[in-house]
Amino acid sequence: MLMLLTGCGDRPQKSDVGPADGTAATQPEQPSGAAREIERRLADGAAGEPALPKTELADLQQLYQPGHHTPLWFDTSRKLTPAADQALALLGAAAAEGLDPAEYGAEALATQVRSMKEARQPVDADVASLDLALSRATLRYLRHLHAGRIDPKTVGFQMPAKAAETDFAAALRPALEKQRLEDAVAQLRPPLEQYRSLRAMLARYRTLASQPAPAPLPAVPRELKPGEAYSGAPALRERLVLLGDLPVDTPPLADGGRYDGALVDGVKKFQARHGLPAEGVLGKGTVAALNVPLDRRVRQIELALERLRWFPHLENRPFVGINIPMYRLWAGGPQALDGRTALDMDVIVGGALDTETPAMVEEMRYVVFSPYWNVPTSIVRKEILPALARDPQYLVKHEMELVRGGGDDAAPVEATPENLEQLAQGQLRVRQRPGQKNSLGPAKFIFPNDDSVYLHGTPAQQLFDRSRRDLSHGCVRLENPLALAQWVLRDQPEWTKERIEAAMGGGEQVKVDLKQPVQVLLFYITAMVAPEDGALHFADDIYGHDKKLDQALAERRT
Known part of the structure; x- marks a missing residue:
């Protein structure tokens, strides 16, 4: 699964501030005039117009170390080095990474480089200006490539500050000395197979979007079942071939006005990739998804790449990942998100209106079998107290009880009118006893976090039949908690399947600490190459996070 998310590769740490390892020749000393000009501009903070952000100025000052301000993109004869052309190519192709070449002044830099190459005797100020401009643009590109352009906290994602722990100058300096900028790119590009897969899909969808837009498919007045007439059948075949849901060599339709045969199979594949019921029924939702402009799909991929750049360094150990808008969980080793999964399953996430499941990276530390459910105060206030007003037996019917004080060993108290008044005042709380009616199902999986979010089972298995599953109060409900319990306890052989099942149905709460914590990543991307089939899947922006990021x-x- 992590392949979906992770890969190999080390990034330079902030402590890596020394010069290269000596495998390349040291830059010869340049004319002192250009060096002094670079030193002066860096000291004055005037290394860019408009003024650079403090982080980017610090990157530049780190790149041109004190006492070493000789131009980095020129040789001893004041000729631009091959690295300058490499930088122009890199910045000009930034769109391939889902980045914007305009943010790096790619066109203006290309003009400056051409002018410099034509100059017979470039002056110190021009050499310094171009050298700093190339350094500034390349460092900015590397920063964006590695950590993204937007601070995730500004758009509601509590991810660690990835850029703060990375020394971008330490990656660029040796690449300049070796005249191999691709080395720095390889070091700082997100080492995730999912990133590489989406990057390839971005190129494909850009090509598709550059072609003349096909006419929208005709609307369907009602759901069409296989075998029924549909005037848009020929156009539907072309659309499915274009998107890869039908093979290119699919024979022409025997009956051009009928929805059947290969068309149905192609629609089922398309529906599975777009979070729709893969039943082959051609309804309004499927036609609407087929008619989504391809440039919008391109943007979804670009936004997904941006969020993948926010991911912290994921260690080479077991991992559980949940893509919130796709209602899907994967578990496995470091490559679990790249197709090498130990298991995958459907999930239910928080509701889009006011109980969203937050994105986070945490450590799963223990499992609780046959758990009590300590009902949150908000649910007591909004749901249970009104239900008790209608039905005084509500607690009994749902195997709930009133308790005083914290902890699972708190003693229950009678649901008298006086105690219900204390409940309304927040002096008592409600918990649900372990059992078949328990809202947490047979197990919960705990990764301590500020939002009190965890994974758990559910007695309402019928909800997994729905295609849209943002139905919980914020926690993540699991389709198969037994399978996840077996996987997280696989290195604790005393916890056999039979023992786990007994603990799940025993009626007594049992806590099991994990000998090795498991990484948990709750993430949000609406375009993803799914590990289970290797196909590009799209999801609805259920929380509006894509819209917010696009605006930012x-x-x-x-």
């Missing part, structure tokens, strides 16, 4: 990126350009 647009504001950078204004």
Whole structure:
């Protein structure tokens, strides 16, 4: 699964501030005039127009170390090195990474480089200006490539500050000395197979979006079942071939006005990739998804790449990942998100209106079998107290009890009118006893976090039949808690399947600490190459996070 998310590769740490390892020749000393000009501008903070953010100025000052301000992109004869052309190619192709070449002044830099190459005797100020401009743009590109353009906290994602722990100058300096900028790119590009897969899909969908847009498919007045007439059948075949849901060599339709045969199979594949019931029924939702402009799909992929750049360094150990808008969980080793999964399953996540499941990276530390459910105060206030007003037997019917004080060993008290008044005042709480009616199902999986979110089972298995599953109060409900329990306890042989099943149905709460914590990543991307089939899947932006990120990126350009 992590392959979906992780891969190999080390990034330079902030402590890595020394020069290269000596495998390349040291830059010869340059004319002192350009060096002094670079030193002066860096000291004055005037290394860019408009003024650089403090982080980018610090990157530049780190790159041109004190006492070593000789130009980095020129040789001893004041000729631009091959690295300058490499930088232009890199910045000009930034869109391949889902980045914007305009953010790095790619066109203006290309003009400056051409002018410099034509100059017979470039002056010190021009050499310093171009050298700093190339350094500034390349460092910015590397920072964006590695950690993203937007601070995730500004758009509601509590991810660690990835860029703060990375020394971008330490990656660029040896690449310049070796005249191999691709070395720095390889070091700082997100080492996730999912990133590489989405990057390839971005190129494919950009090509598709550049072609003349096909006419929208005709609307369907009602759901069409296989075998029924549909005037848009020929156009539907073309659309499915274009998107890869039908093979290119699919024979022409025997009956051009009928929805059947290969068309149904192609629609089922398309539906599975777009979070729709893969039943082959052609309804309004499926036609609407087929008619989504391809440039919008391109944007979904670009936004997914941006969020993947926010991911912290994921260690080479077991991992559980949940993509919130796709209602899907994967578990396995470091490559679990890349197709090498130990298990995968459907999940239910928090509701889109006011109980969203937050994105986070945490450590799963223990499992609780046959858990009590300590009902949150908000649910007591909004749901249980009104239910008790209608039915005084509500607690009994749902195997709930009133308790005083914290902890699972708190003693229950009678549901008298006086105690119900104390419940309304927040002096008592409600918990649900272990059992078949328990809202947490047979197990919960705990990764301590500030939002009190965890994974758990559910007695309402019928909800997994729905295609849209943002139905919980914020926690994540599991389709198969037994399978996840077996996997997280696989290195604790005393916990056999039979013992786990007995603990799940025993009626007494049992806590099991994990000998090795498991990484848990709750993430949010609406375009993803799914590990189970290797196909590109799209999801609805159920929480509006894509819209917020798109707006934040647009504001950078204004």
